[in-house]
Amino acid sequence: MGLTVGVVGATGAVGSKMIEILEERKLTIDKLRLFASQKSVGNTVDFRGEKIEVELLTEDAMKEKFDYLLFSAGGGVSEKYAPIAAEAGNTVVDNSSQWRMTEGIPLVVPEVNPHVLKGYQGIVANPNCSTIQMVVALAPLHKRYGIKRVVVSTYQAVSGSGHKAIVELQNQVQDENYPNKVYTKQIFANCIPHIDVFYDNGYTKEELKMVYETHKILEDDKIQVNATTVRIPVYYGHSESVYLEFNEAPEINEIKEILRNSPGVVLMDNPAENCYPTPREVANTDETYVGRIRKDLYNPNAVSLWVVADNLRKGAATNAIQIIEVMENYKR
Amino acid sequence: MGLTVGVVGATGAVGSKMIEILEERKLTIDKLRLFASQKSVGNTVDFRGEKIEVELLTEDAMKEKFDYLLFSAGGGVSEKYAPIAAEAGNTVVDNSSQWRMTEGIPLVVPEVNPHVLKGYQGIVANPNCSTIQMVVALAPLHKRYGIKRVVVSTYQAVSGSGHKAIVELQNQVQDENYPNKVYTKQIFANCIPHIDVFYDNGYTKEELKMVYETHKILEDDKIQVNATTVRIPVYYGHSESVYLEFNEAPEINEIKEILRNSPGVVLMDNPAENCYPTPREVANTDETYVGRIRKDLYNPNAVSLWVVADNLRKGAATNAIQIIEVMENYKR
Structure with a gap:
């Protein structure tokens, strides 16, 4: 059976x-x-x-x-x-x-x-890995408040480019003049705002995946997603700085309550105790971690979040x- | 004399x-x-x-x-x-x-x-280092179009935390179990969304510097700045993913022309040739480099930019x- x-x-x-x-x-x-x-x-x-x-x-x-x-x-x-x-x-x-x-x-x-x-x-x-972790965090908030706009900047691990990229970073850690083959530039001690191919409109394919896959998964193509995807010298775990503009003004405590009770989400948000997720800490787990939740200083309908997950596992x-x-x- | x-x-x-x-x-x-x-x-x-x-x-x-x-x-x-x-x-x-x-x-x-x-x-x-490079790029655009909103996520080098932090990363590159003292978590193969102290509103001091110093330098406290500041394992050079909403719809070619002629700015924007700035490339120079300029897919008044400079020099x-x-x- x-x-x-x-x-x-x-x-x-x-x-x-x-x-x-x-x-x-x-x-x-x-x-x-x-x-x-x-x-x-x-x-x-x-x-x-x-x-x-x-x-x-x-x-x-x-x-x-x-x-x-x-x-x-x-x-x-x-x-x-x-x-x-x-x-x-x-x-x-x-x-x-x-x-x-x-x-x-x-x-x-x-x-x-x-x-x-x-x-x-x-x-x-x-x-796509960066889309999965983002929508896990966004879906319950979209349901409650309606998301109008998302501005996301990513901090993506090299494992997203496959085993060869992990080896390339490992080799550059040993010898920083080790030549780059997987990436266009050296990734060790650097960050590269270029994931997948470029389109004529100036966006990368990775960035457009975050737009259109989000629409398809959330079944709402009115969400205005703006993405900048960046490779950083991390082996495992993608991080995302996410700015969300809702259709109504949310309460931070309610957002936390919603995320605490959402499937697959771990709320990790207590700045006073240096509690916020980082990729090294969440690698080898299956959840999506959210922290740094705060209201925009000017727009009552907007908040910022920091979202981290293991890109090879949940992603x-x-x-x-x-x-x-x-x-x-x-x-x- | x-x-x-x-x-x-x-x-x-x-x-x-x-x-x-x-x-x-x-x-x-x-x-x-x-x-x-x-x-x-x-x-x-x-x-x-x-x-x-x-x-x-x-x-x-x-x-x-x-x-x-x-x-x-x-x-x-x-x-x-x-x-x-x-x-x-x-x-x-x-x-x-x-x-x-x-x-x-x-x-x-x-x-x-x-x-x-x-x-x-x-x-x-x-x-502040991250504010300097941002306003060098923003000032000429604010003058031409008027900036309503800025959503910025930073990718900041460890040298911004002083010599001890450079040594901490160097030591962790040699031995990834080398203990963290400067940072709350290990910075090698990680990224940490925490620079300077936290305030009760959930923002860090570094993030609020980017808000209020921008207002003072640009002499306009109506600009709605939203910042997320993040430390990454890079030695020299801060990078910034900047989303800008103007008061009117700009032309991308005009933005490029303005930046090309702005003091202290180097336009580095030709995706087809993998031309965009990264911190390793611009370290040890005094200019602010701008690339990845593109229109938002939905808001005709909004654009994204990628801004990089040597944080110890220009910053x-x-x-x-x-x-x-x-x-x-x-x-x-």
Whole structure:
């Protein structure tokens, strides 16, 4: 009665984390299969005491029977293989940006919009890391006050660029003249306001993901999101400085009360005791942490927040596996 | 006909940089005197081929005749000694926050409000590092369009906390378990949304400096500034993600043209060539760099900018010495 689960991109930073989280959580898994490109084939990965060999990703393999296939091998792989798997009747939870904005494909943060998964089968898109943690914090506040405008600046960890970027920073920590390959500039002792490609309007793709994915997940395209996404020399954990303008004036204590009772949120807000989240502190956990909540000095409808989460866990792998859990619950 | 200049706090991160910049620039200095607390007395510092011995800071020393005294030894030292020096007829350029908001004390960024120095003698306040670079970029835009609102998130280098903080980060780069003393949490591979002390309204002193110093320098207390100030693991150079709402709709090309022709600003904005400023690239220069200029997707009156400068130079020492240069020019 257990599940057959496949992980595509099993040796990457997110793929490895998915396997780790599948191990931790309570899903009953009968069979785990791991897929990657040729260069990783034959490697083995430990899973619940068993050694699992990495298989080559092929069209035929994707046509076999899986309850769930977790994809995290880049947009190109998802574009090609996810439809083949879905066509064969498999449910795909795709971590790439390939299918997120496609109409009819659910884009899901389980704490926010699980209902779109009810009775669904096919490709499900896992949102962008910086969007996930932001909407976990925003959704309950949007419900209560209505969000008119969001101005967000991010402080993103290198693990968001994959394993190679972690190694690049580690090497630069050892030798600050170690050349940059993943990033356009050296990331050690620097910060780079450039994540993903630039568009003609001056925004990066990462910034526009935060706009349009937020609209899709919160089911409200009137929210005026303005994002600046920045890479900083942190290994794990994205932070976000978020300015929110509501349609009405909120009470700070009520905001705290709402967040304290919101699923997946941990309120960490007591400046007097230096209590506010930082990425090092929240790495390796699954929640979204909110602190530094304060009213704007001029606009009674506006507040600022500081939002931190582990980008590989809640921002990617945990969210994907929570999607499976939601779908399994709906089947019961 | 040269000047007699004293540096108080001569062995600190900003004090040392002041001496370096006095050496580089064209002021004619007949005599440089260096002051510090007991533990640095007797140390020598090279200045234009001469070895200058550090003297003990005393009330009597401050009553001697100086053309300019540069203070950078913390608010307490400035509170006590700057008035003594000013009373004796000396002009003090004070880098601490002690006198910045005092009525009658000029708070000056030479590119922005040099006129307040005309005919002035006494204590002059050097603004906060993160405020200086922001107003250098904002002043010409405020003049043209009128700024209604600023939402700024900062990415600040550890050198802003002094030499001890640079050493703390260096030590943590070598050994990530090296204990934090300067900061509340480990700064290596982390970011900390806490600079200077917290106030009851939830803001830090650093954040409120960015509000009220901006008002004083731009001579307009209607600008609605919202700041979140964050320390990141960078040694030199502060970066700022700035969202600006104007009173009218600007043209991006006109903004670029204005900034290209503004004193102290370097436009560095060509995303197609990965041209945008980062702190490592602009460290050791005196300009304020602006890139990532783009229109808000929803509000025709709003734009975003990315502003970077060397916090020890333009954010502190260079600005202080430019103040002396302006005062000398007014005397001619």
